[in-house]
Amino acid sequence: MIAPDWFREDRLPHIYCTGCGNGTVINCTLAAVEEMDWKREETVFVSGIGCSSRAPGYILTDSLHTTHGRALAFATGVKMARPEFNVVVFTGDGDLAAIGGNHFIHACRRNVDMTVVCMNNHIYGMTGGQGSPTTPPGAISTTTPYGASEPAFDLAELAVAAGANYVARWTSYHVKELTKAVTTGMQTPGLAFIEVRTQCPTNYGRHNKLRTVPAMIEYIRSHAMLVEKYNRLTAEGKPIPEGTFTVGELVRRSRPAMGVRR
Amino acid sequence: MKLVIDESRCKGCNLCVLVCPYGIFQEGKELNSRGIVSPALNRPERCTNCRLQALYGRTLCGVCQMICPDQAITWVEERPFEPHRVEVEF
Numbered sequence: 001m002i003a004p005d006w007f008r009e010d011r012l013p014h015i016y017c018t019g020c021g022n023g024t025v026i027n028c029t030l031a032a033v034e035e036m037d038w039k040r041e042e043t044v045f046v047s048g049i050g051c052s053s054r055a056p057g058y059i060l061t062d063s064l065h066t067t068h069g070r071a072l073a074f075a076t077g078v079k080m081a082r083p084e085f086n087v088v089v090f091t092g093d094g095d096l097a098a099i100g101g102n103h104f105i106h107a108c109r110r111n112v113d114m115t116v117v118c119m120n121n122h123i124y125g126m127t128g129g130q131g132s133p134t135t136p137p138g139a140i141s142t143t144t145p146y147g148a149s150e151p152a153f154d155l156a157e158l159a160v161a162a163g164a165n166y167v168a169r170w171t172s173y174h175v176k177e178l179t180k181a182v183t184t185g186m187q188t189p190g191l192a193f194i195e196v197r198t199q200c201p202t203n204y205g206r207h208n209k210l211r212t213v214p215a216m217i218e219y220i221r222s223h224a225m226l227v228e229k230y231n232r233l234t235a236e237g238k239p240i241p242e243g244t245f246t247v248g249e250l251v252r253r254s255r256p257a258m259g260v261r262r
Numbered sequence: 263m264k265l266v267i268d269e270s271r272c273k274g275c276n277l278c279v280l281v282c283p284y285g286i287f288q289e290g291k292e293l294n295s296r297g298i299v300s301p302a303l304n305r306p307e308r309c310t311n312c313r314l315q316a317l318y319g320r321t322l323c324g325v326c327q328m329i330c331p332d333q334a335i336t337w338v339e340e341r342p343f344e345p346h347r348v349e350v351e352f
């Protein structure tokens with residue numbers, strides 16, 4: 001296994017369903033933490049509520065498993081009180097963008113020095129598959145039985161617009177790139193936001209004609225396009241296939257940040 | 263080193279089958295004692311990690327281990343004089 005010094009092996013196997021991408025995202029984040037050479041006593045994982053938010057429970061550090069949507073508010077508190085700590089937030093699309101939407105934009109605006117990893121599975125996984133703000137138009141969920149009719153949030157673009165210092169997006173298929181992005185995010189002062197498009201085979205795949213785990217990840221992989229290629233195609237006026245999303249580093253800058261260790 | 267799937271953790275998602283460039287993991291056919299169909303290994307000694315991990319002092323490739331959502335893939339030390347299949351690839 002990856003990062004045996006960081007996993008709570010006594011808690012494994014975890015409760016995630018077969019093929020749930022959350023396990024992969026934990027692997028990549030912990031691989032990045034290992035690369036950073038952080039100390040366990042100086043690292044805090046914070047999360048809200050959701051399948052994704054259970055991640056800190058499998059990690060051998062102090063952590064805060066807070067109320068739904070409030071992970072970033074608690075994490076801001078931790079960072080302000082103890083700026084010497086490394087703060088990592090695990091959150092889901094519902095946790096971050098629905099109930100926690102305001103905390104998200106303001107944490108980005110304040111540019112609080114922490115790393116936010118969002119496992120975006122386009123659904124409320126834990127509560128049985130209700131639509132979330134990132135459910136793509138047309139997708140079936142228990143609250144959109146005839147297909148979602150609302151446009152979806154682009155979480156990474158939202159973080160760019162709100163002011164985060166580092167923003168990247170990858171998928172649970174791109175494990176090496178994701179690990180690298182999380183590492184870069186951890187090295188960047190200010191808020192680093194990494195969106196991970198990931199699979200929820202149980203509550204998303206099953207209802208959207210992606211019945212097996214490999215089918216679901218293959219769908220995500222094939223709809224990812226490098227941001228450089230996307231920009232080139234749009235500049236040339238070429239068509240972009242429907243359902244495509246960009247992956248790669250969307251921004252790296254040095255706006256003034258809060259909570260940076262002096 | 264030897265590639266092993268920890269059957270007490272594997273949930274049989276077959277993501278390792280999807281990613282290994284050598285096709286070392288193959289969809290399993292039999293239920294194990296936990297009621298899960300874990301992948302079968304097809305000549306795992308072809309994985310570069312089995313031969314070179316100790317020499318290089320780090321994990322090479324390792325994509326299967328990274329993507330495995332259930333932390334079930336590892337390389338373990340072999341016991342001395344474990345039988346080996348010798349494979350000549352042309």
Ligand SMILES: Cc1ncc(C[n+]2csc(CCOP(=O)(O)OP(=O)(O)O)c2C)c(N)n1
Pocket residue numbers: 049050051052053068091092093094095096099119121123124125126127132
């Ligand atoms: C205040 C409050 N409202 C609603 C809920 C019910 N609830 C629990 S998890 C969840 C959604 C989780 O979705 P997401 O953050 O995307 O996590 P996932 O399970 O998909 O990883 C909701 C609505 C709650 N626990 N607390």
Ligand code: SF4
Pocket residue numbers: 015016017019020021022051052121125126199200201202203204
């Ligand atoms: S419901 Fe979805 S997100 Fe939750 S553990 Fe199962 S597959 Fe993962």
Ligand code: SF4
Pocket residue numbers: 265281282283284285286309310311322323324325326327
């Ligand atoms: S490390 Fe790479 S080559 Fe070796 S088994 Fe895993 S995916 Fe295959």
Ligand code: SF4
Pocket residue numbers: 267271272273274275276277278279300301329330331332333334335
């Ligand atoms: S990726 Fe892991 S959990 Fe999935 S089948 Fe392979 S060994 Fe089992």
Ligand SMILES: [Mg+2]
Pocket residue numbers: 050092093094119120121122123124125132
């Ligand atoms: Mg979700």
